[in-house]
Amino acid sequence: MIKRIGFLIILMTCLLAGPAGSKESLRVVVLPFDVYSQEDLSYMGVEIPGVILKQLSEDGAGVVDVNTAAGLLPKEGSRTLDAFRRIGIQTGADYVVWGSLTWIGTKFSMDAKMVEAIGERPPETFFTEGDGIENLFGTVKELAQDIGSKIFKWKKIIDIRVDGNNRIEADAIRKQIQTKSGDLFQTGNLSKDLKAIYSMGYFDDVRILSEDAPGGKIIIFNVKEKATIRYIRTSGNRVYDDGKIKENLTIKTGSILNIFKIHNNIERIEALYRDKNYHNVRVTYDIQQRDNNQADLTFVIDEGAKIRIEKITFIGNNAYSEKDLKGLMQTSEKGFFFWLTSSGELNKENLNQDAAKLAAFYHNKGYVDAKIGEPQVEFKDTWIEITFRIEEGAQYGVGAVDISGDLILPKEDLLKKVKILNEKFYNREIIRNDVLYLSDLYSDEGYAYANISPAVDKDPEKRIVNIIYQINKGRQVYFERILIGGNTKTRDKVIRRELQVYEQELYSGSRLKRGVRNLYRLDYFEDIKVATAKGDSDDSILLKIDVTEKPTGAFTFGGGYSSLQDFFVTASITQRNFLGRGQTLKLQGEIGGRSDQYTLSFTEPWLFDIPLSAGFDIYSWNYDYDTYEKDSLGGALRFSYRVFDFTRAGITYKYDRADISDITEDAADSIKELEGINITSSITTYINYDSRDRQFNPTEGSDHSLSFQYAGLGGNIGFSKITAETGWYIPLFWGVVNFLHGKAGSVTENSGMLLPDYEKFYLGGMNSMRGFDWRGIHAIDENGDEIGGEKFVQFNFEILIPLVKKQGLVGVLFYDTGNVYGKDESMSLSGLRQSAGYGIRWFSPIGPIRLENGYIIDTKEGERSGGRWEFTMGSAF
DSSP, rough: OOOHHHHHHHHHHHHSSSOOOOOOOSSSEEEEEOOOOSOOTTTHHHHHHHHHHHHHHHHHHHEEEHHHHTTTTTGHHHHHHHHHHHHHHHHTOOOEEEEEEEEEEEEEEEEEEESSSSOOOOOOOEEEESGGGHHHHHHHHHHHHHHHHHHHTOOEEEEEESSSSSOOOOOHHHTOOOOOSSSSHHHHHHHHHOOOOHHTTOOOEEEEEEETTEEEEEEEEEEEEHHHHHHHHHHHHOOOOHHHHHTTOOOOOOOOOOOHHHHHHHHHHHHHHHHHTTOOOOEEEEEEEEEETEEEEEEEEOOOOOOOEEEEEEOOOOSSOOOHTTTTTTTTOOTTTTTTTTTTOOOHHHHHHHHHHHHHHHTTTTTTEEEEEOOOOEOOSSEEEEEEEOOOOOOEEEEEEEEEEEEOHHHHHHHHHHHGOOSSOOOOOOOOHHHHHHHHHHTTTOEEEEETEEEEEETTTTEEEEEEEEOOOOOOOEEOOOOOEEEESHOOOOHHHHHHTTTSSBHHHHHHHHHHHHHHHTTTTEEEEEEEOOOOOOTEEEEEEEEEEEEOEEEEEEEEEETEEEEEEEEEEEEEETTTTEEEEEEEEEESSSSSEEEEEESSSSSSGEEEEEEEEEEEEEESSSEEEEEEEEOOOOEEEEOOOOOOEEEEEEEEEEEEEEEOSSOOHHTTTTTEEEEEEEEEEEEEOOOOSSSSSSOOOEEEEEEEEEEEEEEBBBBEEEEEEEEEEESTTTOOOEEEEEEEEEEEEOOOOOOOOSEEEOOOOOOTHHHHHEEEBBBTTTSSSSEEEEEEEEEEEEEEEEGGGGGTTTEEEEEEEEEEEEOOOOGGGGHHHHHHHEEEEEEETTEEEEEEEEESSSTTTTTTSSSSEEEEEEEEE
């Protein structure tokens, strides 16, 4: 039975697979086969002839139905050649085929004979054999092919050649040809090969030729290759230059000239123009044939006029005016200064985001059921119209608010932390923030998988929404292990000590976030990926930290010019992650017309593996002031400790040996007192709070410090100096940041000791009062000589505008004000000096660059009235 079913499936596949037969030329009758088998396989006696007839029919023969022929089969004792020939004549067949199938176990064999109906030639004999029912169909087909080769007098293919190809390898063409040497010469198979070669896309024409040869046929595939592109040109383009257009093409010089690829690249060019709002662009192409089967391709571009958004329409808005809704969108109508701004330009991504903003706006104003349809964009001849369809629905207020489920605090305490209670109308954003807050609250207690779901129940009659925060705290989990990867230089412990979470302790979401922020503040990594996975038990998780390191060494270079210093150059080499230990090693030098300074410093941020920072500085500084020369050599020993989040307290001991010489006659008396060797032995204490998100171009956070320095622990120099500084980075809108900075200080001479001029205060230059010369703001002594002040105050106001955000290019507008005061002067805000200006800051691939131009607002005699440029720049390694 299994064999019978298998054979029927094979037979049906054969009957359904082939196309209808071609024109009849020869007719064949196949008589039922005799079947010899231990099992009852008599049904195969008719089915085998059916398969043979199907194959012969596909090859072009006319066939006689096997059931018709079955009634003509002679009895076994009277099966002579004449009897078979009579059957052929009776059925109008040219050839008669009969045979037998013998089946022993799983093996089978087939014998067949074929005789011409008219003639006296002896019959042709065929034999084939196989093993298993699954191979029967293939064996019958082989038998049919052998019979067909005798009927149609087919010849075998003895060789296959490729001709006409110059660039395309013959082997590459042969891989597409399924016909092989030894196959029968059949037109149908060669037709498939022809299509396969054409589908390669390299040829304009393919012809199949044949030659007779001893033993069979030689088949020749003669190809005509398509031309190759010699040059690609563009014409008519003004918006984009040739290079920009060619960057977007997928066809290149030397590639095959393919019409389909040309049309594909036309679409790419038109899409490029549509991105610039040239929606009427039309691109065609021109091909110029050249020698050596080459061609020049020109894309002819008709750019058309740039079209902008002329009108944005809202349909269905009742609660809010068009002006209110347009104010929420980044997409805008064409404005008066469209040629200077991007107003009226269509950006599909921004438009989709605007639709989402509108939906969020309504949902946050109590319109729970509000729907914003997909914006409809209609292109006119010279403008664009955009329509938003809005279904506002009813406005809902906030009804009852409750918390249910697993509570880790009394419900009253949790409800006090829920902000939606303070809202009059339903606000989806506030609810989302409440969920985040509660999630963080639970995660800090170890419930890493706490599920907090706000259930919203609308009351259409009262138009209120009742909200229940449903809490399923899940299981408390522990950090089983912390796995760190991606760090090829930075040691694991440098990363672990910043995380503030530890193995085998309860999970804490806020401390983990803080730890990741600490890692970013190190500025050792380009990217930090955090993931968690289930641990060995249900109450443990694996924390995976995967970092991408960045260069932490930097070579910085800067320069400037002032009437005091002349031109100077400063350079430094810094490694902020020395040997991957998080240590900082820095060598800095400054060479100018009047000064030479060299400093070597080292900092260990975690001495004894606690957040105790320790370091030292060694320096040599020679400076030729206008009235004296100072040559000093010294060093410092520094310690600081992190006392609170973002807060460090520190102490520094400093020793300085300064040789004051070459004092001029017009120098101030306080300077002449310093001639010779001056020893400063001082100690400084300070506290610093720094929560900036990054060191260069911060976008948020603040930086505050207070320091006190006492000199007089030895030597002849003694003073007390206090300095306070504050800085605030306030995000405004569209990435714009406001920076507010203030600094003040005071220094007094200790009894019986000296206060040197170089420990007093001056203002002016890039980092204090831009537009003024370096140390250009000073005090005046009783003799009218310029000296440093004993008090100062300084304020800076900056607007940081992102110009190219991705590349870190920022524009700066600034206003500086401040002054320096002598010993007997009182600090007064009414007499502050002022400057203003502009500049750019770029976090470039070679390091931070600052270029700023300051103008003195209240110029005095001897001060320049024009702007003063200053710059610093650096590079990373």
